[in-house]
Each structure stands twice: as C-alpha cells, then as structure tokens.
Amino acid sequence: RYYKGWIGSVLNGTWQWSKGDRLVQLDETGTEQPQQPAEMPTDCGKRKINKMPLIVNGVRSVAGEWPWHAAIFAVSKRSRDYVCGGTLVSQRYILTAASCVADWHHRKRPYVVQLGQHQLWESSLTGRDALVLDIETSDDSTMALLRLEVDVQYDDYIQPICLPTAPPNATSEPNDGELRIGSAGLIAGYGQTDPDGNPSAYLQAALMPIVDSGLCVIYRIFDKHEAHKMFCAGHGNGTNACRGDQGGGFYEESQQGVFTLTGVIGKINLYRKRCDPYGYVGLANVMHYLEWIMDRLRSALTFDTPVAPPGNPKGHSKGCRRKHHHHHVTGRPHKRKGGSGESGSTENSNESRERSITSSVKNVMKAKVDLVKDIHGVAGSTIKKIFG
Numbered sequence: 001r002y003y004k005g006w007i008g009s010v011l012n013g014t015w016q017w018s019k020g021d022r023l024v025q026l027d028e029t030g031t032e033q034p035q036q037p038a039e040m041p042t043d044c045g046k047r048k049i050n051k052m053p054l055i056v057n058g059v060r061s062v063a064g065e066w067p068w069h070a071a072i073f074a075v076s077k078r079s080r081d082y083v084c085g086g087t088l089v090s091q092r093y094i095l096t097a098a099s100c101v102a103d104w105h106h107r108k109r110p111y112v113v114q115l116g117q118h119q120l121w122e123s124s125l126t127g128r129d130a131l132v133l134d135i136e137t138s139d140d141s142t143m144a145l146l147r148l149e150v151d152v153q154y155d156d157y158i159q160p161i162c163l164p165t166a167p168p169n170a171t172s173e174p175n176d177g178e179l180r181i182g183s184a185g186l187i188a189g190y191g192q193t194d195p196d197g198n199p200s201a202y203l204q205a206a207l208m209p210i211v212d213s214g215l216c217v218i219y220r221i222f223d224k225h226e227a228h229k230m231f232c233a234g235h236g237n238g239t240n241a242c243r244g245d246q247g248g249g250f251y252e253e254s255q256q257g258v259f260t261l262t263g264v265i266g267k268i269n270l271y272r273k274r275c276d277p278y279g280y281v282g283l284a285n286v287m288h289y290l291e292w293i294m295d296r297l298r299s300a301l302t303f304d305t306p307v308a309p310p311g312n313p314k315g316h317s318k319g320c321r322r323k324h325h326h327h328h329v330t331g332r333p334h335k336r337k338g339g340s341g342e343s344g345s346t347e348n349s350n351e352s353r354e355r356s357i358t359s360s361v362k363n364v365m366k367a368k369v370d371l372v373k374d375i376h377g378v379a380g381s382t383i384k385k386i387f388g
Helices: 004-012 213-218 290-302 343-387
Strands: 015-017 023-025 069-075 080-088 093-097 111-115 128-137 143-148 184-189 204-211 230-233 249-253 259-268 281-285
Touching: 069 093, 080 111, 080 249, 080 259, 093 259, 093 290, 111 143, 143 290, 184 259, 213 230, 230 259
Parallel strands: none
Antiparallel strands: 015 023, 069 080, 069 111, 080 093, 093 143, 111 128, 128 143, 184 204, 184 249, 204 230, 230 281, 249 259, 259 281
C-alpha cells in the first residue's frame, strides 16, 4: 500500500528516470507533481482457469499431508488393481467399507495396502506396502477392519488417525450426524476425477459440510432406515466423491489441530451409473460402530497370539496426540472373510515341488544314458555282422 501510488505512476508513464538513476515524477514542464492514486483494475486476483475434478473441486495433496490414508490394491502375479481407500487406525489395522473387500481371498485374490504415498502408481522412498492377512466385517456388513501381516512403523508420512470418543454416561445412541449438521470435514481419495475416467494418479482432498440426512434419502444414496448409522455430506454445487473414493475417511479437525475419523465413505451418488458431481455422499458413522471397532482392537490385544516372530520391540511414536494401543497381534474372527495361516502349508508345498522337479530331471538324464547305451549296442552288433 505504501508504494501503491509509485507503482501506478510507473504504469501510467508519468515517472521518469533521472541522470542519477533516481525515480521522480515530472509534469510537462519538468517540475515535480504531487502523487495521485492510480486507477487499479477491478477484476484482479481471480483465476481464469478452474479445474473441476471428482473428488470434485478437490486439491492435490502432498506427501505426508494425510498420513493415515491408505490405498488398497488387489494383487496377482501379473497385475495390481486399485480397489478402494482406507484409514490407518493402529499399527496393525485399516478401517474401510465392507463393500470394498467383498472379493478378497487370502490366496486367490490377496490385498495389499499402500501407505505413506500421495501418488497411486509411482513408488517413493516414503511409501510402504503391507499384505492384508485377514479381514473382519461388522454384523451389518457396512464396516471392515483389515489386519495387516506386519506392524506399520510410524514416521512423518505414516501416522494413525484418532478415533472419536464416546460421551460419558451415554444411555442412548443419538444420530450423531444430525447433531453436527453444518460442521465440515475433509475427505481424501484416489477416486475418479472424471466420471468416465480412471482413478486419480494423485491423492485428492476436498472440504465437505455435513448436511441433513434427508438429502441423501431424497437422492437415494441410502435408505431412511439406514439414517441412524449413516450421515450425509456434500456441497451439492460440484464437489463430490466418485468411484474409487469408497472406504476413505471423513476427517474432522479440532481447534488444537487434531484430526478424528468420524465417517467412512460408503455410498456414492450415482446418476445413470455415473458419478454426480452435484450430489452428495453417504458416510458410515464411525461413532455408531465405535464399540465394535474397539472390541476388535481390544480382543486382538488381549486374547490372540502374535503373528510375527519374536524380536526387538517395535518403536511407538506420538501417534495423533493421544494414546493409542499399537497392536502386534491378530484378531478373533468376527464374520471372518477367510483363513490366514498358510505359511506352513506353502513352505511344504514348495519343498515337495522342488523334490519332484529334481526327481524328474534325474529320470530324464537316466533315460538319456540308457538310450545312448542302447544305440551303442545296436551299432556294435551291426558292424560285427558286416565285417565279421
């Protein structure tokens, strides 16, 4: 502001350089004139090109910005297919939507979780992959907990998110979504940025307000009888989630800068089988499933035996500014998706396969030797008959 008049005078040409390289304002007679405020453009500070991706009007995230977000892949010998998003809630567990894991099988269709990255396909030094060892779903098949094969080590790029805390002396279960209408949260994911396109190559994030659940009922995102365990979010103006964002979290930030996972993206607004950027998104209410989640984490810590061999204890980080139970153990089955202890049978099958291959090679070599001997014997007898 102090130099506003000077800048304007330079722009309109009334300022000239003197011989001493000093900038002064001169009139037509060469005398100095008092400074006059310049006429500035009114249409300034606005972008002329705006992209509208899905997560619509989301912004590209940087590495470590959402350190609890996980990308879930289905892997095979020749492919690695992106499935859904998820959220890291402890060193061993990922929380996601049950619809994301319907096709999982520990041998035929194994899953891998990618953490610590903001790019979907490009590997980085900050990323970490972990195999999904087992999956448990809630009784109503809405939520799913993915148990990882190894404990995740926390760093600047991988951190757990806080879970909400139940109010003390809660005697009933209110619709938490209705109580928080108007408050805003963030969603992040690799979902489609074009309704007909592929998953986003970069992690996108968008701020979305919580709205009345009746809007999601009207848009047929979820039914009225599901409103007690779901809540609705969105602008309805071009910002929305799309395919591939399912399973990702809805993060709410406190005044202290602590993020809490209050929702999981469960149901996408579709119009004629395409994502509707002007619609809303249905989120599973984490508070409704908090007892089940904590029960699974506690039972994993209390009753089961460790999966990894004993060794040096893993380091614990500060987490999300509140105490977390970092679990080094497995969970009891609760609508378990499949078995997990295949390491012994796999080793035995590998050994038997090696023995069979070795035996086959020996048999072939022996057959070759016998064939050479037979040919040598026939040739010798023929020569004797001719020259004998």
